[in-house]
Amino acid sequence: MTLIFKSDSDHWQDWQQSLKDAMPDLDCRNWDDTGDDDAVEYALVWKPPLGELRRRFRNLKVIFSLGAGVDHLLVDPDLPSGVPIVRMVEPELTRGMTEYVVLHVLRYHRLVPALEDQQKHHVWNVLPTPTAPKRRVGIMGLGVIGQDSFRVLSALGFALSGWSRTAKSIPDVTCYHGRDGLSAFLAETEILVCLLPYTAETDNILNRDVFSGLPQGAYLINAGRGGLQDEDDILVALESGQLAGATLDVFREEPLPVEHAFWDHPKVTITPHNAGTAQHWSAAKEVIANIRRIQKGQAPLHIADSAAGY
Numbered sequence: 001m002t003l004i005f006k007s008d009s010d011h012w013q014d015w016q017q018s019l020k021d022a023m024p025d026l027d028c029r030n031w032d033d034t035g036d037d038d039a040v041e042y043a044l045v046w047k048p049p050l051g052e053l054r055r056r057f058r059n060l061k062v063i064f065s066l067g068a069g070v071d072h073l074l075v076d077p078d079l080p081s082g083v084p085i086v087r088m089v090e091p092e093l094t095r096g097m098t099e100y101v102v103l104h105v106l107r108y109h110r111l112v113p114a115l116e117d118q119q120k121h122h123v124w125n126v127l128p129t130p131t132a133p134k135r136r137v138g139i140m141g142l143g144v145i146g147q148d149s150f151r152v153l154s155a156l157g158f159a160l161s162g163w164s165r166t167a168k169s170i171p172d173v174t175c176y177h178g179r180d181g182l183s184a185f186l187a188e189t190e191i192l193v194c195l196l197p198y199t200a201e202t203d204n205i206l207n208r209d210v211f212s213g214l215p216q217g218a219y220l221i222n223a224g225r226g227g228l229q230d231e232d233d234i235l236v237a238l239e240s241g242q243l244a245g246a247t248l249d250v251f252r253e254e255p256l257p258v259e260h261a262f263w264d265h266p267k268v269t270i271t272p273h274n275a276g277t278a279q280h281w282s283a284a285k286e287v288i289a290n291i292r293r294i295q296k297g298q299a300p301l302h303i304a305d306s307a308a309g310y
């Protein structure tokens, strides 16, 4: 029983140790290690080379994504057929994302960019600062991460609304869904947080139409995927003042090209796709718990819906 691991950004030795701690008899191999590929039943991967899972591993039972998003796998037209893809759902990845959302919502809510600018110019000027119940925060994507972010934003007292594909009911959150619900959701959102997956339906969804549906001077925080955003439309909306600021963790091209206009834009905050990352010491336990389910003949938890794309 072998698990194959592939990631260019996660540390293999740490993952190997944590997987072994959770299941000592599991044989764990890194992608380029030599060994019997036919013994590989589980793949734990981030952006594997296209076509390779199918070509190399004929006895795969499950593909575990190292990330919550599975777009990096579904982009492969040659995936092994009939092998379920399991999303990474683990408490520390979720916690990291919630930390990111709360940090940047509070930063805009408390006008930190304007205060930093005042300090740079030695200006002492008291800016009117409402408290959280008078600040309307809207989240696109009410899944594992969106709902955990609401938990903390709600405790802080923000006025909350959310938008998803199917109808939801979440305490203290005004919920909208579907294309029909989008304009009402946007109209009441001063800080827009995007936590959507990247799918055929969500491609380029953060565009001029969405920005013009927000109140003038709204803020955008995108920690979903770069493919969700029209980057030219963001620049235009910032220029016109329709958007007062944008915090972006994800980009159409990553790493963000050095010449991209976002880098030096005074209203853009860039983070290098590090809003939330699976932590090996926590995530390995979730992966192994799912392997134990499979061994007992149960379906693994958090199987992605390949047709829906997330």
Ligand code: NAP
Pocket: 067, 068, 069, 070, 093, 097, 140, 141, 142, 143, 144, 145, 146, 163, 164, 165, 166, 167, 178, 195, 196, 197, 198, 199, 201, 202, 223, 224, 225, 249, 250, 273, 274, 275, 276, 277, 310
């Ligand atoms: P999830 O639990 O699968 O939730 C996805 C949410 O998006 C659901 O509420 C879903 O609606 C909604 N959605 C999907 N398609 C939609 C559409 N066409 N219109 C409206 N809503 C739609 O996913 P998650 O675990 O919260 O993760 C969300 C995403 O965050 C990931 O896919 C990934 O792209 C991103 N992410 C980024 C980082 C980072 O470091 N930047 C880290 C982790 C995750 P329903 O509830 O109706 O199904």
Ligand code: GLV
Pocket: 066, 067, 068, 069, 070, 088, 093, 276, 277, 278
């Ligand atoms: C990271 O981007 C993830 O999908 O977990």
